Amino acid sequence: MSIIRRALFAAVMLAGVIGTATALTYNNIAGQWCGEGLTYTFTTGQLVVEFSNGTPTRYFKIVRYHYYNDSVTIDWINAEGKEVHTDFSEFSHSGRYMAQVPSNVGPRRPFHRCR
DSSP, rough: OHHHHHHHHHHHHHHHHHHHHOOOHHHHHOEEETTTEEEEOOOEEEEEETTTTOOOOEEEEEEEEEEOEEEEEEEETTTTEEEEEEEEEOOOOOOSSSOOOOTTTBEEEEEEOOO
């Protein structure tokens, strides 16, 4: 019976370790991300949005990042000078893929690391 108890205890402990997620960090979002028709570049203080259709590149001040287990929220200043936020999730284990969460300002947008 003690072998069964030990095996059960080990299984419960392993499930706890596997189920524990670590919060995302700046390294998960930093850098250049390519999507369909646009590229986002995240630095500590700026979001650069480049368009493939000839629309001029836009530069936005990033106010802060909020990191969660499976998502990142970015507070930034839009062209009208208002603070808004955008959420990103679906980060792959490889760090190569993520998606912008759909909101009232736009649809879900998948991205991959440009380089």
